[in-house]
């Protein structure tokens with residue numbers, strides 16, 4: 383007789399059918415229990431932190447342990463409908479200004495209406511910069527993204543002098559314009575190309591020439607290459623081991639810093655040459671106590687300016703090109719306006735700040751494009767103190783994402799929100815928080831005027847003298863890391 387326990391077990395199941403049934407039913411029951419446990423784990427873990435009498439947490443689903451709702455987020459942003467992420471929440475929980483979720487490994491609240499976003503952005507004391515440590519390391523200790531409170535305010539005040547106001551910006555116009563003309567001419571000779579990488583090179587060259595009178599040539603190409611590697615690491619998993627993107631990013635950062643340091647050293651040694659660029663302003667700037675910016679402050683500021691100022695402008699210009707090409711009546715109206723400006727000038731004369739201010743129709747085309755496309759769809763904050771917003775508790779230690787995209791596509795503010803209607807800007811005056819292309823409050827974009835100036839000058843010349851047609855008019859859009867046509871906007875490009 384075989385007394386092996388396994389055999390005995392089987393024998394029992396054979397002899398007693400109810401035991402066999404229980405055994406078979408137990409497995410799925412166990413699986414369902416484990417799934418239910420895991421599915422609600424985040425909720426059970428985070429909900430009891432509320433004290434008695436406190437307002438409830440916002441409605442929502444915190445997904446699975448560790449990964450939270452990241453798969454739902456990726457599914458939406460890798461589909462043709464990124465707004466289904468919030469849309470599904472609205473369907474499931476009703477329309478609310480806040481939802482709770484769990485994203486990027488953190489318990490998170492999403493602020494999805496103009497009013498709730500305003501409350502977050504205008505309260506810098508409670509809602510601190512929310513970039514993860516890995517991003518901060520790439521950007522630098524003295525970059526805007528890392529600094530808080532007085533230090534952030536000081537550096538922002540001192541460095542924004544180099545980017546804002548008519549007196550400063552008008553000096554940059556000839557550099558931007560010469561660059562645009564040269565680029566457009568060479569593109570027309572090429573005939574067919576992917577516009578997105580070309581624009582990437584163009585905006586980097588413009589930004590580096592405005593910032594440090596540095597552009598073109600193989601050295602600039604190398605800087606762009608290192609810079610792109612560095613930026614790639616901002617979104618990579620923080621694994622600092624050779625072969626991983628984050629490690630490459632940190633290595634590239636060292637090269638970028640060395641290049642910027644040698645430019646800075648050269649400037650400090652040779653003070654007689656005047657450059658009229660951002661770096662010159664940063665070198666001359668002193669705070670109220672007469673203290674100059676340190677090398678580290680200047681370099682980390684340049685890094686963050688380059689990061690913030692180059693990619694978002696690239697995609698914004700690309701999308702205006704796409705929208706005006708798809709809407710011939712809008713292109714015609716843009717051309718008429720730009721022609722009027724061109725006719726008011728003598729041949730070869732540069733555009734002026736006043737010309738830029740007179741491009742009112744083009745400005746509404748840019749605003750409408752950016753409202754629909756949302757190049758910067760959300761901003762991250764860390765909650766430093768438990769607060770209540772719209773009747774919901776937003777707990778300390780959680781993260782909050784201001785979902786700018788949802789506010790810009792809210793049909794209660796923008797009827798037919800997905801329709802491209804530049805004319806809506808003729809009568810519509812947004813209230814604070816309804817239109818936040820460049821954010822809001824103490825962390826809003828300090829390069830907003832420069833970005834719009836650069837875009838307008840490029841589009842002035844492109845619209846007046848060139849035509850372009852997409853090779854794949856139905857190319858799908860990818861939304862991560864920035865919205866862009868999958869084919870990089872492959873176009874046939876020629877002089878009119």
Ligand code: HEM
Pocket residue numbers: 526527538545686687688690691692694695698757758761762818819820821822824825826827828829830832833
């Ligand atoms: C179309 C182009 C641009 C878009 C859509 C854009 C958008 C934004 C947004 C939405 C924010 C706020 C982020 C937040 O709330 O956390 C921001 C911040 C910032 N932007 Fe821009 N930006 C653009 C161009 C530029 C340019 C050209 C520069 C600089 C040269 C720049 C420099 C910055 C800086 C330094 C911050 C951080 C400010 C702070 O933390 O105090 N941006 N940008």
